[in-house]
Amino acid sequence: MSLGVDAFGSKNPGSGSSGVMITSEPLMGGSNYLAWASSVELWCKGQGVQDHLIKKASEGDEKAKTLWEKVDAQLCSILWRSIDSKLMPLFRPFQTCYLVWEKARNLYTNDISRFYDVISRMTSLKKQELDMSTNLGQVQAVMEEFKTLMSVSASIEKQQEQ
Template sequence: MLNYVVCLLWHSIDSKLIPLFRPFQTCYTVWEKARAVYTNDISQFYDVISRLTNLKKQEFDMSTYLGQVQTVMEEFDTLMPVTTDVEKQQEHRQTLFLVLTLAGLPPNNDSVRDQILASPTVLTIDELFSRLLRLAAPLSHKVVSSSIIDSSIIGSQTFEKRTYQST
């Protein structure tokens, strides 16, 4: 019976992923490896949210469109199951807003988004905000520093003119 379950499990794994799971001999170890690899898969959740926010009926008939909506809803429910645990709900909300924040970034931030989504740990929303603000800071810092330099040059030129005129 156990061999049958392992065999069934092997046939359910995508052929591209088989090398990742080949060293494991039991269902338990395969499941543990899968859990370690796919737990907190923020990238998968990002894909679901992207599809959810980009759903349009377009040229599909209504039943196809509603089928797509149903599929995205089921994937969302799998990744964010309803729970009575308040802490878990807070975690889900933070993850949702983190992903929505990443989805709203312009295309010139694709590399930053990809780095965050590929990270083995999920950032908190505060950590995300901090990272995004640090990335934006060099641009605002250059503007501030150039205006400081400009105003200091103007101030020194004014001071030099006054000194020259008084002598």
């Protein structure tokens, strides 16, 4: 069932987000959070709705806010389907994309054991008997994971919370 306007801007009442999948592998926890988050961000960017991950609501007139809420509810439903059913009790209370996204980020980017693992992998990186592009890819993957764990916020309150 569609609300008349789906996440992709379609006004066809028969279209909806029921069969849409953001990522092929659901969020299983800290072990695949980075891959899941990258897939979600890329999908949302491709649909032109990435602002739903970083903003609580649309600023503007009442009509724009109503449309934002409809699209956000549909996107939140799609986002929920990208999360493993065992984790859903943690996420079901959050009914906006922003809140689901923040909950996942807070749960899986402040994990001290994961931080230790990333630092260990960074300090033990060495050239293996692989081609140079594979070695560089491994270095970049570890560095990206480190950047995600050490994300810096412009807000002092947000930084202290991290």
